[in-house]
Amino acid sequence: MSVTPLFVEIGSLLEEAGGLLQYVLVFVFAAIPIVEILVVVPVAIGLGLDPVVTGVAAFAGNVGSVYVLVAAHQRLSRWWRGRRGGADTVESTGERYARARGLWDRYGLAGLSIGGPVLTGVHIAALVALLAGSPTRAVAGWMTVGIGLWTVVLVAGSVFGFSLLGIV
Template sequence: MNPTIGVDALSGAEGVLGYALVFVLAAIPVVEVLVVVPAGVAVGLNPPLVALAAFAGNLATVLLVLAGSDRALAFVRRRFGSADDDEPSKRVRRAKRLWRQYGTAGLALAAPITTGAHLAAVLALSLGSKRRAVATWMATSLLAWTAALATVSVYGVDSLRGLF
């Protein structure tokens, strides 16, 4: 995903509209917190509010995916192949390997940089994880990633300001 898309979408957005956009962009499976948090901080929105909106947006749609997991599982199997297929996609193989080595927690914690939170949640279910465990670990993972990204983004933007 191109990070400039998040910055372009957020540039010029102020006040409640800016945070609503952060929420919506974070809810989009391909964009998620990995792009939206740094973009929101870069355009000058309040970092704690950016983090809160991004976390809420991403988690809300992950929970919706879990609630409709039967349909989500069918979609993922059609789009990416089943974890049981002879030749699943690269993303599915990576998620399956993470799940075997580290369980639901490891898959959830790696999700933002490997498969994305939404796909990881569905894959965890398809590999045998319980819904409650997936929801808990995805929330924990998204909270940790969002806080870390907000912190790093603040310091990164401050460092860049010193250069120009």
């Protein structure tokens, strides 16, 4: 699947929809792992949708889907621990493990959350952080920060870029 047909498909669907339905579609497209905010925000703004409302809808859709992923992981982990009798699969208590774990919790999660939306997509970044054992609240919080940052950057960059081109 090429990126160009993806832009065309999303653009044509947004263009054919009218009014509030356009922003609902922005919300839905932002929640889809392949599309996310990186595709839907520039396309929607390029079609003339309100940048602020587009940003809010895209942010809400993307964050909402990440929260669903985090909640599903939390429930699945709880179920798995109950099934295994409460025993954790990794029992590393050494000093080196504790130090590496501390470094991951302090810098790795933040870095992954900020870079994840453009490097791997937020869903994969959140899943990697959860599988690395980061606390679910921290993953949800940092992913919210990363998505918020990239939403602002994408909205501002799209508005600025399209205004330079004279499109919007």
